[in-house]
Amino acid sequence: MKEILRHAREVIQVEAEAVQGLLDRLDDNFARAVQLLLACEGRAVITGIGKSGLVGRKMVATLTSTGTPATFLHPVEGLHGDLGMVTAKDVIVAISNSGETSEIIHLLPSLQKIGAKIIGLTGSLDSTLARSSHIVIDVGVEREACPLGLAPTSSTTATLVIGDALAVALMRQRKFDEKDFALFHPGGSLGEKLSFKIKDVMRPAADFPSLSSDKTVGEFISAINRCGADFALVLQANGGLAGMVSDRDLRRGEIGSPNFLNRSIKKIMDPHPPTTEEEVSAAEAMRTMVEKNLVALPVLDKKKNLKGVVTLRDLLNRRDRGDAVK
């Protein structure tokens, strides 16, 4: 019994020291990584294999539930096609304690070609991963707690802690609050019910008011009143999306001025509204709508053709239906 407890104490002692050691390794690179993730227009794509992969998956869950869009890329699947999900707007967080994990190293040239920025989490600052990364966070530890190098222990604990530190630092920078947490937490009342995709809930564009860009503000108001909607799609002659206009945009249009109703909707519409795609998760679409204070998102295909519209109301209704089924 004493021996068991002695061994357990040793492991805890070694791992606690590994975490303490991170305090001294923490430097400007960490702050730069947070800034890079904050400025990221795409998603944080976390990659790693083995126990680093498991840590990566946990990191994705923590980032997602604290307001940072994130996804996991298995490095082997990445090499067999999943790299298609990575865009230049994404930030890659690659985890490898040695910095020489072959599956990760093989992925790096393709990631560099795509143009995504890379944050390397490694214990070896002169490794291939460190040299290939735009920012390197040192997660090195002095000692592993597991004998014979059979399994990473302290090093994965240290990486896990850095992952949490990144998520929380981002959350604070974003001023993510209690309400947001309830919205996005994967196990939370909303999060778990928003696991469906946009294609499951979107409606055809024809269900919503639409008009061409040569119409006036007055015609826009008539159109939304007719349909009981709070926005309208602005369409090109070929049916493509030219913009979007909502009743909130009216406030920017100097209501009450003599010629207000005769003004062109071009003056108040958003010509580049945020959009989404059919395969995107409902949770992510809702996050975009909440963050940008929108009531609907046009759904486009890969060629930027308008496929339909998803509204905040439809998402909430679908969620509530899921609740009822439960």
Added chain:
Amino acid sequence: MNPHPPKGLIVALITPLDEEDQVEWESLRRLIDRVVPYCDALMIGEGLIGEGLSLPNPLRLELLQVSAEMVAGKKPLFLCPTAGTTKETVDNITVLTQALKNYPNQDSLFWVDIPLWYHSNRKLPQFYQEWKVYTPYPILLHNHPLLIGKLNRSLKRINIRTAVVKRLAENEQIVGLIQSGDLTRTIHYQKAVRARRDFRFFDGDEGNFLNSPSSSGVVSGGANLLPSEWSQIVTASLDISEDPARNLLLLKQGQKLRELSQVLQKNPAQSLKVGLHRLGWIQGPKILDSSQEGSSAEEEGLASFLQANFSLQKSP
């Protein structure tokens, strides 16, 4: 800037001796050639395994110098100049620095000193500040409580104090520490030198490394007998992957190295020499310090180990 010592397997080489207590140079050359492909650095004249502290000082200086010629820059060298007094130790580093000034790879030479063998904790940092006057080579300290405990002196401390380690780490010529004591003290030392990110911590105790491997590496005596196995374990520990087939091999190797470590625990120099002699690597198992001679139980343990791992019969 001081060169960094390599990470990995540091083999503390035994010193083969003939019946007249002289170094058996040919056996030494064979041993060096045997371990060089597997090790990351060689340690010559280590206090216990290499009998550095038992050798007469002139012989030890010769050992260090000739070993360096044999290694000829092929691998980094950890040289142990520790002597019975401060003056003698300083004389050793001065003489050797002069002798090694034309060594082919100057960045691969490191001192390994056991300070408490001849100096107290008091004013130790000041003492090492003076080393830069005598030698340009970086220093690794060896905290060796087992060895210090064997000194026939009434000592207040057998370990370097943590506060002293902290101050010693302010000296850039000191690039690392070999810790042969317990894990808790190692962790305290690590905390004390956190400000020095380049500081290396080697396990001086094979058992500690096998239980929770340091990311710098290990100083091993057992690697005199099983260099390939030790190399595999150290490499795996410093670059952990999770291949189940590899892990099965590591478990088997680890078990073997643990057994060897147990066999060597009490009298490493004697046991290693008996083993190497029986395997034909050295001419005889002669050691200088007769107090290190093994008991019959130890001999039996070693014989069983050799029989199991090298297919040797129990009797020579």
